[in-house]
Amino acid sequence: MVGAGISGLGAAHRLRGAGHQVDLIDRAAVPGGRCGPGILCGRAIMVGGRLIGAKYTALRDFLTELGPFPLEPAWMRLTHLIDGDLVALDHRDPASTLRYLVGAGAAAPDVVKFSYLSRRAQDEPGLLAPGYFSKLAGLGDRKPLTDHFDPVIARKLLAPMTIWMHGAEPDEVHLGSFGMVLSTIIDEFEQLTDGIQPVVAQLARRGVALRTGTTVSRVLVRNGRVRGLTLSEGGGPAVDRHYDAVVLALPAVVASELTTDEFPALAKLLAQVRYLPAAAAVVEYDREVFPPGVGGISLDNGPCRMAGAYGVERRNTVRYTFSGRAARPLPTAAVLDTWLGRTERLLADSFGLGALRRRGVVRRGWAAGYCAYLPFHLEFTTKLRHELAACGRLSLAGDFLLGTSLEACFRSGVAAAEAVTTELS
Ligand SMILES: Cc1cc2nc3c(=O)[nH]c(=O)nc-3n(C[C@H](O)[C@H](O)[C@H](O)COP(=O)(O)OP(=O)(O)OC[C@H]3O[C@@H](n4cnc5c(N)ncnc54)[C@H](O)[C@@H]3O)c2cc1C
Structure with missing residues (x-):
C-alpha cells in the first residue's frame, strides 16, 4: 500500500480485514496525507480535509467499527463577502439564495436551472458515479461550467462552491462533476475531535505495518505483473522490496510518476488529470x-x-x-x-x-x-480500467476516481483493496 491518506487507510483496512499482511508506506513522517494532521496549542487539528458529511456513510461505518472516535459539529452558517458587502446565503434556505440572485440581476432561466440542479443533487450521494449528472456530462462537458450559467450566478454562487470543493474557478470545472459539488455542499458536517491520528494508530494496532518516512520511486514489474516497489527509507539508498500486489493510493499525478517506466500508457492517462x-x-x-x-x-x-x-x-x-x-x-x-x-x-x-x-x-x-477532474469523467475511468486490466496485481485509489471528498477517497481505497483481493484469490 503506497499512501497513508484517507484512500490508503480505506484500502489498508479492507486488505487487513481480508487477511492480508499490509505495509502502509508513506513518504511523510506523519500519516494522514491531505487531511493535514497537526498540533495547535496542544490540541490535534486537521489543516486539510476534515469535514465529514452526513452522507459519508462508508467512512462513518469504518470510524465506528475501528473506534468509535469522537466527532464534533463542524459546519455553521457561512457569510459571503461579495463586492465588499456581507451576504448571508444559507444552503438550508434555498429560497433566500434564489431571491438574492434574482435581486442581483441574474437571468431568471439560469436561476431556475440552478435551482433544478440543486434539487436533483439533493438525493445524490456526492460521488462521481453513473447517474443524472454523468448523463449531463455527455451533453455539456465540452464547455466549462461558466458557459452554462449567467455570469452573476457564476461569480456570486458557483465560485465559492467550486473553490471550496476543487480549489478551482467555475471556468475550470465541468457540469458532470458539478452534481458532486452540489450534493456535498448541502450536507451537514462533523469532524474528528482528536483528528485523524488516533484512527491511524488504531489501524496499526489491528496489524497494518506503518512505514512512514519511506518514499517509493517506482513500481517493479516482472512478466507484466507487479512484483514490488523501489523505495528509500529515511532518505537512505533505494532498495527493491518484494510485494505480492500493490495499491497506489495517491494523487493521479504521483501514481503516474511511479508507473511511467513499466506501464507508460496507464501513466500517460493518469498524467492528464489536472x-x-x-x-x-x-x-x-x-x-x-x-x-x-x-x-x-x-x-x-x-x-x-x-x-x-x-x-x-x-x-x-x-x-x-x-x-x-x-x-x-x-x-x-x-x-x-x-x-x-x-x-x-x-x-x-x-x-x-x-x-x-x-x-x-x-x-x-x-x-x-x-x-479538478477532466471533462467526461466516466469516459476517463473506463479508459483507466482498460489500461489497469493489463497491469497485473496493481490497483489504484485516490481522489481522481470517485470524487474528492473523504468519503469518495475512502470508498476508492476499499474498491482498490477488493480488486487486489480478488486477483490474489
Ligand atoms: C485544504 C483542503 C481541504 C479539504 N477539506 C475537505 C473536507 O473538509 N472534507 C472532505 O471530504 N474533503 C476535503 N478535502 C479533500 C480531501 O481532503 C482529499 O481529497 C483527500 O484527503 C485525499 O486523500 P488521498 O488519500 O486520496 O490522498 P492524500 O491524502 O494526498 O494521500 C496520499 C499520501 O501519499 C503520500 N505519498 C505521495 N507520494 C509518495 C511517494 N512517492 N512515496 C510514498 N508516499 C507518497 C503522501 O505523503 C500522502 O500522505 C480537502 C482538501 C484540501 C486540500
Whole structure:
C-alpha cells in the first residue's frame, strides 16, 4: 500500500480485514496525507480535509467499527463577502439564495436551472458515479461550467462552491462533476475531535505495518505483473522490496510518476488529470473571531477564499484556505504569511474587531492539493480500467476516481483493496 491518506487507510483496512499482511508506506513522517494532521496549542487539528458529511456513510461505518472516535459539529452558517458587502446565503434556505440572485440581476432561466440542479443533487450521494449528472456530462462537458450559467450566478454562487470543493474557478470545472459539488455542499458536517491520528494508530494496532518516512520511486514489474516497489527509507539508498500486489493510493499525478517506466500508457492517462495547489493555515486567537450565528466567511477575490471557525466548539480557531487563481502558484511560507496577515485584517475590519492576537498557527501547502477532474469523467475511468486490466496485481485509489471528498477517497481505497483481493484469490 503506497499512501497513508484517507484512500490508503480505506484500502489498508479492507486488505487487513481480508487477511492480508499490509505495509502502509508513506513518504511523510506523519500519516494522514491531505487531511493535514497537526498540533495547535496542544490540541490535534486537521489543516486539510476534515469535514465529514452526513452522507459519508462508508467512512462513518469504518470510524465506528475501528473506534468509535469522537466527532464534533463542524459546519455553521457561512457569510459571503461579495463586492465588499456581507451576504448571508444559507444552503438550508434555498429560497433566500434564489431571491438574492434574482435581486442581483441574474437571468431568471439560469436561476431556475440552478435551482433544478440543486434539487436533483439533493438525493445524490456526492460521488462521481453513473447517474443524472454523468448523463449531463455527455451533453455539456465540452464547455466549462461558466458557459452554462449567467455570469452573476457564476461569480456570486458557483465560485465559492467550486473553490471550496476543487480549489478551482467555475471556468475550470465541468457540469458532470458539478452534481458532486452540489450534493456535498448541502450536507451537514462533523469532524474528528482528536483528528485523524488516533484512527491511524488504531489501524496499526489491528496489524497494518506503518512505514512512514519511506518514499517509493517506482513500481517493479516482472512478466507484466507487479512484483514490488523501489523505495528509500529515511532518505537512505533505494532498495527493491518484494510485494505480492500493490495499491497506489495517491494523487493521479504521483501514481503516474511511479508507473511511467513499466506501464507508460496507464501513466500517460493518469498524467492528464489536472491538480491545483492548495495552502491552508489554522490559527488560534485570544478570542472568538466570528459573531454569533456566523461560522465563517467566503471571500470573492484574493488568495484566501475561505476562512471558517474550526468547529462549533472552537470558535477562537480559524481555518484559512488559500486556493483559486489568485493563490497560484503554491506560495512560499513568507508569501503565505503575508496573505494570512492581510486576511486577518480584513476579518477584523469586517466584524469590527481590534487587532487579533495569535496564540499559535499551523500551516500546510500541497502542490497537488485539489483534483479538478477532466471533462467526461466516466469516459476517463473506463479508459483507466482498460489500461489497469493489463497491469497485473496493481490497483489504484485516490481522489481522481470517485470524487474528492473523504468519503469518495475512502470508498476508492476499499474498491482498490477488493480488486487486489480478488486477483490474489
Ligand atoms: C485544504 C483542503 C481541504 C479539504 N477539506 C475537505 C473536507 O473538509 N472534507 C472532505 O471530504 N474533503 C476535503 N478535502 C479533500 C480531501 O481532503 C482529499 O481529497 C483527500 O484527503 C485525499 O486523500 P488521498 O488519500 O486520496 O490522498 P492524500 O491524502 O494526498 O494521500 C496520499 C499520501 O501519499 C503520500 N505519498 C505521495 N507520494 C509518495 C511517494 N512517492 N512515496 C510514498 N508516499 C507518497 C503522501 O505523503 C500522502 O500522505 C480537502 C482538501 C484540501 C486540500
